[in-house]
Amino acid sequence: MTMKLAKNIAIALTAVAGLAGAAMGAGAAKHPMQMEWSFEGPTGTYDRAAAQRGWQVYKNVCSACHSLKYFHFRNLADLGYEEEMIKAWAAEYTVVDGVDDAGDPKERKGLPQDVFPSPFPNPEAAAASNGGAVPPDLSLITKARHDGANYVYSLMMGYEDAPADHEVPAGKNYNPYFKGGNISMAPPLAEGIIEYEDGTAGTPEQMAKDVVTFLMFVAEPKLEARHHMGLNVILYLLVLVVVLYFSMKKIWKPVKEGKNFYKK
Amino acid sequence: MAEWIDAKPKNKAAAWLEERLPVIGLVNNVVGVDTPTPRNLNYWWNFGSLAGLMLMVQIISGVVLAMHYTPNTLMAFDSVERIMRDVNYGWLIRYMHANGASFFFIAVYTHILRGLYYGSYKAPREVLWMLGLVIFLLMMATAFMGYVLPWGQMSFWGATVITNLFSAIPVVGDSIVTLLWGGFSVDNPTLNRFFSLHYLLPFVITGVVILHIWAKKVSDSGNPLGIDVKSSADQIPFHPFYTVKDAFGAAVFFAIFAAFIFYMPNALGHPDNYIPADPMVTPDSIVPEWYFLPFYAILRSITFDIGIPFTDVVIIPAKLLGVLAMFGSILLLFFLPWLDRSKVRSGKFRPMFRWFFWFLVIDMVVLTIVGGKKPEGIWPVIGLVGTAYYFAHFLVVLPLLSKFEKTLPLPESIANPVVKAAE
Numbered sequence: 001m002t003m004k005l006a007k008n009i010a011i012a013l014t015a016v017a018g019l020a021g022a023a024m025g026a027g028a029a030k031h032p033m034q035m036e037w038s039f040e041g042p043t044g045t046y047d048r049a050a051a052q053r054g055w056q057v058y059k060n061v062c063s064a065c066h067s068l069k070y071f072h073f074r075n076l077a078d079l080g081y082e083e084e085m086i087k088a089w090a091a092e093y094t095v096v097d098g099v100d101d102a103g104d105p106k107e108r109k110g111l112p113q114d115v116f117p118s119p120f121p122n123p124e125a126a127a128a129s130n131g132g133a134v135p136p137d138l139s140l141i142t143k144a145r146h147d148g149a150n151y152v153y154s155l156m157m158g159y160e161d162a163p164a165d166h167e168v169p170a171g172k173n174y175n176p177y178f179k180g181g182n183i184s185m186a187p188p189l190a191e192g193i194i195e196y197e198d199g200t201a202g203t204p205e206q207m208a209k210d211v212v213t214f215l216m217f218v219a220e221p222k223l224e225a226r227h228h229m230g231l232n233v234i235l236y237l238l239v240l241v242v243v244l245y246f247s248m249k250k251i252w253k254p255v256k257e258g259k260n261f262y263k264k
Numbered sequence: 265m266a267e268w269i270d271a272k273p274k275n276k277a278a279a280w281l282e283e284r285l286p287v288i289g290l291v292n293n294v295v296g297v298d299t300p301t302p303r304n305l306n307y308w309w310n311f312g313s314l315a316g317l318m319l320m321v322q323i324i325s326g327v328v329l330a331m332h333y334t335p336n337t338l339m340a341f342d343s344v345e346r347i348m349r350d351v352n353y354g355w356l357i358r359y360m361h362a363n364g365a366s367f368f369f370i371a372v373y374t375h376i377l378r379g380l381y382y383g384s385y386k387a388p389r390e391v392l393w394m395l396g397l398v399i400f401l402l403m404m405a406t407a408f409m410g411y412v413l414p415w416g417q418m419s420f421w422g423a424t425v426i427t428n429l430f431s432a433i434p435v436v437g438d439s440i441v442t443l444l445w446g447g448f449s450v451d452n453p454t455l456n457r458f459f460s461l462h463y464l465l466p467f468v469i470t471g472v473v474i475l476h477i478w479a480k481k482v483s484d485s486g487n488p489l490g491i492d493v494k495s496s497a498d499q500i501p502f503h504p505f506y507t508v509k510d511a512f513g514a515a516v517f518f519a520i521f522a523a524f525i526f527y528m529p530n531a532l533g534h535p536d537n538y539i540p541a542d543p544m545v546t547p548d549s550i551v552p553e554w555y556f557l558p559f560y561a562i563l564r565s566i567t568f569d570i571g572i573p574f575t576d577v578v579i580i581p582a583k584l585l586g587v588l589a590m591f592g593s594i595l596l597l598f599f600l601p602w603l604d605r606s607k608v609r610s611g612k613f614r615p616m617f618r619w620f621f622w623f624l625v626i627d628m629v630v631l632t633i634v635g636g637k638k639p640e641g642i643w644p645v646i647g648l649v650g651t652a653y654y655f656a657h658f659l660v661v662l663p664l665l666s667k668f669e670k671t672l673p674l675p676e677s678i679a680n681p682v683v684k685a686a687e
Binding site for chain 2: 070145146148219221222225227229233234238240245251252258261
């Protein structure tokens with residue numbers, strides 16, 4: 001009986017191996033393009049110039065539809081911007097802060113401690129302006145998708161003509177990297193929509209790469225501190241492992257030699 | 265059986281306290297550094313103390329997180345993001361806690377498998393084993409409720425799926441679910457009670473851990489040979505030998521733990537949990553954390569009702585059967601000391617048992633994989649076979665082995681691990 005079970009398991013295991021590759025069914029999204037990123041790997045950091053350009057792309061393009069509700073203007077200091085500049089950017093926006101003596105909402109200019117203002121007052125308004133689809137908040141987008149950085153890059157660069165057997169509903173666009181293939185967002189990036197302050201050529205590839213670097217920074221602002229501390233912690237632990245290993249070998253020597261510790 | 269030692273402390277103040285409350289003697293007797301311990305414990309015996317360390321890591325990091333977390337459906341997700349962004353070293357504490365759960369389970373699973381291989385559940389250690397299982401069950405409840413707290417998509421939908429299981433229980437099922445929810449769906453009252461219980465249970469676990477260690481003290485540590493201690497020559501003092509060995513193991517374990525915290529903090533999590541919970545949007549697939557996957561696979565493997573053949577009478581519907589199988593797969597382990605009646609404890613001297621032990625390990629790995637897949641194509645079939653083997657292992661294989669297996673001759677003693685000459 002058990003041998004039979006063992007045989008069944010062997011058959012099942014073979015089946016697993018065989019079917020793993022064939023699992024990709026209809027409607028599955030295309031595997032994201034694999035790009036190289038400055039923040040990858042144990043010593044990864046954010047390429048400041050790319051993240052700054054990405055901020056420019058976000059501010060001028062993405063922010064028309066997408067909120068960034070966990071991002072404060074003050075966080076821009078981590079990208080190397082001066083306080084004056086950050087204050088000036090924040091002041092471009094008007095925010096509602098409390099009420100005045102008459103009980104009416106009070107408006108003021110944005111300050112560095114404010115979060116980046118959402119383009120729409122509420123999800124209903126966002127849906128109404130976007131054909132029923134709410135543009136997702138981008139604060140965590142690179143962590144909220146599998147292989148997030150590559151996914152967001154692929155999504156922006158992946159628009160193409162739909163294959164003949166694929167029907168795209170009205171108001172949707174074909175993008176094979178998006179699950180189901182039909183995405184509400186129109187291709188967001190086009191040649192020449194941005195003139196980079198640092199003179200870099202604003203190709204769609206460049207903009208996509210830059211904005212992903214910026215969005216990764218927004219999603220994981222403490223990544224550099226984490227990588228840095230990790231190196232110290234792991235080096236410390238490895239030294240400790242070596243020290244403890246040799247201590248153990250020395251302490252255990254009499255045990256290995258068969259000594260009886262309870263002999264009177 | 266370990267003896268109780270009434271030693272009077274040399275320090276005057278300690279002696280004064282000891283006369284009034286013999287707490288030092290109590291601690292010394294249960295976890296004293298002088299405890300005579302088998303001299304042959306291998307590295308698999310490191311995982312008990314590692315599990316204890318991970319419990320402490322979880323409690324300390326969790327208490328700090330609770331200072332910054334808000335258990336309210338409208339604010340929970342935001343408060344976690346605040347911890348990640350604005351609380352000093354909040355990212356470190358949260359990643360420690362989230363990955364700590366996984367590493368706690370790694371330590372505990374290894375500890376349990378060590379017990380299974382070396383027969384640590386056999387007399388006189390049955391109560392020790394069962395207390396361990398109680399800890400395991402409490403850990404599962406704690407981990408499940410902890411995963412709900414960030415109030416992401418997986419938190420919400422995981423909570424919905426798992427709490428709904430209880431509705432399969434006849435008669436009282438729906439009432440239990442309402443009680444768990446604190447209402448008629450997973451909502452703010454659910455989050456509040458889960459937070460409360462998630463904070464409470466680790467201290468209950470600590471209490472059972474104390475009993476577990478006490479039971480270990482009374483029945484002595486087992487050892488890889490599975491034979492009893494015959495004389496003091498078989499033993500060495502716990503300190504410095506096992507303190508240094510445990511410290512070495514802990515340093516290695518924590519180095520790997522650190523690699524996850526600092527370099528792949530989200531590798532063991534699900535990206536969907538970085539999307540705020542939305543009761544109107546069901547995720548593509550709802551998957552529990554990796555350490556629940558084998559049991560999730562067992563739950564989903566049952567897709568058939570049990571009824572009277574050739575009629576439409578259903579005695580046990582599929583859902584209830586799945587729930588029974590899932591809970592049964594763990595409750596079964598409480599009976600293990602009586603299912604495996606072989607006199608030989610250690611798998612080292614049980615050539616057949618050893619094979620089946622590794623079958624079981626492979627089976628658990630297969631079930632883990634199945635639990636993570638959508639129940640389509642071949643996966644439900646593999647899940648059913650895996651579930652069948654799991655139960656067959658404990659209910660058929662082990663009882664039969666105890667009867668028919670020809671075990672190898674046991675060594676004379678731990679200090680003198682030479683096999684006795686055949687008589």
